[in-house]
Amino acid sequence: MDWYLLLAAILLPALSAALCFIIKNQKVRIAIVSISTLILFAVAYGFIVLLLRAPEGKLVYQFNESTLEVVSWIIKGLDLVLFSYIAYVGIKHKKAIVVVLCILQVIPWALFEVFGVFGKVFEPEDAFVIDHLSLIMIMLVSIIGPIITFFALGYMKEHEHHLKLTVSRQPRFFMILFVFLGAMNALVMTDNLSWMYFFWEITTLCSFLLISHDGTEIAIKNGLRALWINSVGGVAFIFAIILVNSSLGTLSIQAISESGMEGAFTGLLPIALGLLCIAGFTKSAQFPFQSWLLGAMVAPTPVSALLHSSTMVKAGVYLVVRISPAFSGTILGQLVAISGGFTFAIASAIAISQSNGKKVLAYSTIANLGLVICCAGIGTRTSIAAAILLMIFHAVSKGLLFLCVGTIEQGIGSRDIEDMQGLFKIMPFTTVITVIGMISMMLPPFGVLITKWMAIETAVDQPLVLLLIILGSALTVVFWGKWIGIILTMSYKPKFHIEKLTFSMEAALTTLIVFVMAASIGIVPLYNTLVKPQVVSFVMQDKGSLVGEGMGIWLRNMDKTVYGGFASIVFFIIVLLLMVAIPFFAHRLKPARLKPPYLCGDNASDDMRGLEFISPGDKIENVVVRNYYMQNVFGEDKLTTGANIIAGAIVLIILGVVIGL
């Protein structure tokens, strides 16, 4: 039974990918995507059941020696194919840095894996190990991923219609999406660092293919940027593999995670951990590696939704969280926390100055990933729990928000926030969902805020990190608040317009909003069944604990006294009341009781909208109010260079420290 699940999680997306590519018929594609979606849901469910029943809290897939060898060589072969293809891409687009970075990976890889120059390669026999953290990732990948793919069915049709393509490129698109999902599933399940590297590189390549999918000049340029920046991470990764192998004598990721408690935080291991963190930074688009993710928004919206929510960027934070127990409480941990906290604060600041909706989302993603990495670096059990919870909440909310912006963009033909004035009247369904999605990113009692609260309460012993999180939180409120204000703008309208969305888009939005609400309301069981066992099983010194009890989550220190906590569920009653109140008040008000807003003189016409007024001199004036963006303080051009220098310095300090240890 369990072997089938494992194979289904990895190979089924691969099979769907092949089918999507071969059979070019739209109807067949819909069938393939729908069936794969359902099967992947079932796979995720199957893993939940299996893991909750598993006695030791993890599922171990052991290969016998001969199979292990065969699979290893297959992966090595595929590695080589992958390298060749990346090099080919570099040569084809005349991008020297891609080729150089590719060679920098091939040489150590070949010397290590094929020729064994650096000694024997210790491949772990437990090739796949699934614990709670892996399970959470599988759920994100296999539930949110297919929903986004399903959404793409409707979206891509419309998208190609806009582009006026003669030959549909959807088969290629869906093929890459499925390969991506399969690779992500494999990446989070494997316990073999060098296999993980292979899947890691597949996601890099897939992101290049997806970002450059539209084939325009800018798309290819941004795709190549994603490729080379992630290749920097790849180089760090391959060197880390070699160092891990020679210092620990195994490539098992579990062993790395447990290595911290052996007191051996000297020699080669810290360097390996530092390099793995840097690899995670590139994949998770942390400053100074953030530019590829910002460029990624030229891709069709489902791609951004996928890259930002459940796949790609989450692989980076997954790796950092996975190895975080090994550097918990060390100087490396503190530096990682500072680096993440810095990204959180600075990305939130830049987001204030952006009026492009997708760019705001992108900066918010970078910021939240920064917070995850920051929490991983703080290195208490509570902070790691916060990191894992934030990964879940962020994936769901951000996946939803990207799909919302995509839907809005197709509805009004713009992704500029200022153009979304009065959206409530044109697209009421999408607007309500978008607003709930945004509120879930910034306000209590929703999950993202709760993790922020946990982060602050557990970071109290690291003042600099704490200050960065506090500043970031304040800045976060600003850019979401401004955006919400714009899309809720409306004047009286007797009848609401009913928007037409394709079934796949509507279904995807509805499902995700249900997940957003469910995850936040059910934070206590979510924490108790999935996150807590993982955090408890990490081998760490920290003795404090976080308990989910009754209506909320409570922090306890060593002698079991509660020193912080929040009954979040109680507040959901208010939220739900307000959500019920919206339709109630919308229907109750009589038109006679409604007046146009006061502008700056007599309103020019009798209609309720209040767009024009008669100014002194009897001229008719238009009313245009824009949000504050404060370009001169928070502008991208003002902050990016400085932020890159500081973040680059922190990365260099990390490298210097781990080498010096």
Place this chain on the structure above:
Amino acid sequence: MSINNFLIAVIAVIVSPLLGGLLTGIDRKITARMQNRQGPPILQPFYDFFKLIGKQDIAVNQTQMVYVLGHLLFAIGALVMLVLQQDLLMIMFILAFSGISLIMGASSIRSPYSKIGAQREIMSMMAYEPVLLLMVVGVYKATGSFMISGIFEHEKPLLYSLPLVFLSFLFILTIKLRKSPFDFATSHHGHQELIKGLTIEFSGTQLALIELTDWIDLVLFMGLISLFFAQPIWVGILIALVCYFIEILIDNISARMTWQWMVKTTWVAGIGVALVNIVWMYLIP
């Protein structure tokens, strides 16, 4: 939640608006005397409140009331958490929801005054939020707990260990209460460049509820001030009242500043002063 807690919560929800309204009445009286006017009777805020309730409901769009309710209910939520001695940090976040709710309401209206008022209110939020959070951190550093119950168990008054945080908190209190020099989002006097700014298109019951929320906020903040001298609590309450008088004084002797000035000062001076205090708390072993 035990019956006892439930009773405390109910009493707080009933008493605090009365207290807040009374304080506002006193504020108006003192302000009038400072300006050599007779001033309204002390119960005037309540008369205003009931008059507003009795007015015809006039709105600009259908959703306004929802935001007003959100503003009110989350403020009540924060108040209940305060009297039940819950997590101080979360109270700040709940308060932020209350604030954001009013901002959403104001910017949902197609009026330039209300929209600009909302923008300015977001800016003040951005300014005071870090100071509030830093205050919570300071309280944790002093008492070892984020729960307000921890403050009451702590023997030494917080004011002794957090004098600068207290100053910084007083500074942002002026912003939070929208008193001059920081009354640029909306003010009690409807004759300024934004007219009534944030609340311009709210009338009747809606405006009454916003007033009510302001009273609750006032009591909440007075409560937070008293936490700095929680033992014995009457000293804390006395300090809170003195602080409120100082706020009224500042309100009357200062001219309005721009929001840019406010953000700059709060981020540099407010955060800076609070940080100095917190840094020395870290250095004390």
